Amino acid sequence: MTSPSRHRPPQLPAPRGPLSAAVRAALLGAPPPQNIPEDSPAYGDDLQLALYTLYELHYRGFRDVPDTLEWDSALLACRAALEDRFLTALREDVPTTGTTATAALDELQVEPTADPDGTSVSFFLRDEGTLDQLREYAALRSLYHLKEADPHAWVIPRLHGRAKAGMVAVEFDEFGAGRPDEIHAELFADLMTDLKLETAYGHYVDAAPAEALATVNLMSLFGLHRALRGALVGHFAAVEVTSSPGSRRLAEALRRVGAGPAAVRFYTEHVEADAVHEQVVRQDVVAGLLESEPELDADVVFGVRATTYLEERLAARLLGAWRQEATALRGP
Amino acid sequence: MAAAADRPRRIRVQRDGPLLIEGPVEVVDEHGEVTVSDRFEVAVCTCRRSRLYPWCDTSHRRRERRTGTAADEGGRT
Numbered sequence: 001m002t003s004p005s006r007h008r009p010p011q012l013p014a015p016r017g018p019l020s021a022a023v024r025a026a027l028l029g030a031p032p033p034q035n036i037p038e039d040s041p042a043y044g045d046d047l048q049l050a051l052y053t054l055y056e057l058h059y060r061g062f063r064d065v066p067d068t069l070e071w072d073s074a075l076l077a078c079r080a081a082l083e084d085r086f087l088t089a090l091r092e093d094v095p096t097t098g099t100t101a102t103a104a105l106d107e108l109q110v111e112p113t114a115d116p117d118g119t120s121v122s123f124f125l126r127d128e129g130t131l132d133q134l135r136e137y138a139a140l141r142s143l144y145h146l147k148e149a150d151p152h153a154w155v156i157p158r159l160h161g162r163a164k165a166g167m168v169a170v171e172f173d174e175f176g177a178g179r180p181d182e183i184h185a186e187l188f189a190d191l192m193t194d195l196k197l198e199t200a201y202g203h204y205v206d207a208a209p210a211e212a213l214a215t216v217n218l219m220s221l222f223g224l225h226r227a228l229r230g231a232l233v234g235h236f237a238a239v240e241v242t243s244s245p246g247s248r249r250l251a252e253a254l255r256r257v258g259a260g261p262a263a264v265r266f267y268t269e270h271v272e273a274d275a276v277h278e279q280v281v282r283q284d285v286v287a288g289l290l291e292s293e294p295e296l297d298a299d300v301v302f303g304v305r306a307t308t309y310l311e312e313r314l315a316a317r318l319l320g321a322w323r324q325e326a327t328a329l330r331g332p
Numbered sequence: 333m334a335a336a337a338d339r340p341r342r343i344r345v346q347r348d349g350p351l352l353i354e355g356p357v358e359v360v361d362e363h364g365e366v367t368v369s370d371r372f373e374v375a376v377c378t379c380r381r382s383r384l385y386p387w388c389d390t391s392h393r394r395r396e397r398r399t400g401t402a403a404d405e406g407g408r409t
Contacts, residue, residue: 109393109394110393110394110395110396111390111393111394111395111396112395112396113395113396148408148409149409152409169372169373170409172372173371173372174409177370177371177372184409236409239408239409240409243408243409244389244390245390245393246408247408248383248389267408270408271384271389271390272384272387272388272389273371274408274409275350275375275387275388275389275390276352276371276373276374276375276388277409278390279344279349279350279352279373279375280352280373283344283352
């Protein structure tokens with residue numbers, strides 16, 4: 001259920017190093033950082049949080065931070081420098097040669113029957129996840145799911161014809177098809193309530209490790225840049241293609257630990273919805289985009305592979321903690 | 333993508349996948365049970381393996397034992 005306080009802008013997150021501290025200070029009135037230290041790791045907590053914080057100006061902003069800072073030129077320059085570091089690292093780590101968008105998505109459609117290497121979060125949670133681990137998973141995923149489908153809406157003006165019509169149709173479904181209580185972000189808030197989590201937007205940012213921030217930063221990066229529209233479409237397709245089977249395992253996990261019906265519903269809805277979305281995204285959005293702009297094929301591949309790459313990093317982080325019976329959340 | 337009244341409703345077919353039908357859709361099974369979906373587009377299972385039958389749940393996919401994947405963790409939208 002929607003309560004007004006849930007939608008208030010969040011507090012600024014706690015800094016994790018000099019960059020995120022400087023960004024925080026800049027949002028409170030200090031001059032923004034001029035350059036990014038060479039030794040700040042691209043996927044590290046400090047850089048990812050600094051970038052996350054700047055991206056949030058485009059979504060909900062922060063309490064006590066003027067909305068107009070969204071288009072402050074000095075902050076945008078700072079954001080561009082952080083994005084450059086992130087994107088350069090991804091380009092180095094994510095190979096895109098020797099394949100096509102179609103082949104890259106076909107690979108994701110082959111469904112594993114088991115997880116012999118133990119690298120899959122949804123298999124782990126289905127088979128042995130505890131209620132506490134499912135709560136941690138939901139808390140971390142809330143960074144995206146409480147703004148579910150928002151980053152992807154930015155691509156709409158950059159698409160045309162079949163790709164646009166398909167994208168808008170899927171987004172319409174994401175946003176509840178005209179029914180506010182069916183907005184997927186609201187369904188996720190209901191899941192959080194069932195799991196006795198705090199549903200306020202941004203509440204769990206401080207608890208999120210860099211690997212979790214990076215998965216959300218990727219969407220914002222792709223969504224905000226028209227030059228990366230191919231990558232955004234590739235990312236969106238990768239998520240839709242892999243969502244249905246993973247959602248079924250998470251629904252099974254939640255049932256097994258005795259979570260409430262709203263928690264289970266979020267994932268069962270995604271089993272069914274994303275089986276449709278996958279078809280529309282592949283047949284209309286990806287194919288439509290590449291029909292009109294075939295030169296974007298490698299960008300679509302990049303979007304697909306970068307998504308998988310960052311999700312694998314997050315999975316390694318979560319499973320590394322849980323297998324040692326430790327929390328995957330950052331401490332206060 | 334609701335079907336306009338003045339043109340036929342479009343159904344997309346594919347060899348290895350569901351029927352895609354512009355919603356809303358009612359499916360009646362052999363026992364007369366009616367299942368309704370008002371989604372803009374509906375994926376109707378044709379492989380009969382779906383656990384959400386009559387709707388597709390991607391069970392038609394080729395399945396194989398495979399190593400080294402975390403690709404199913406990509407969140408959902």
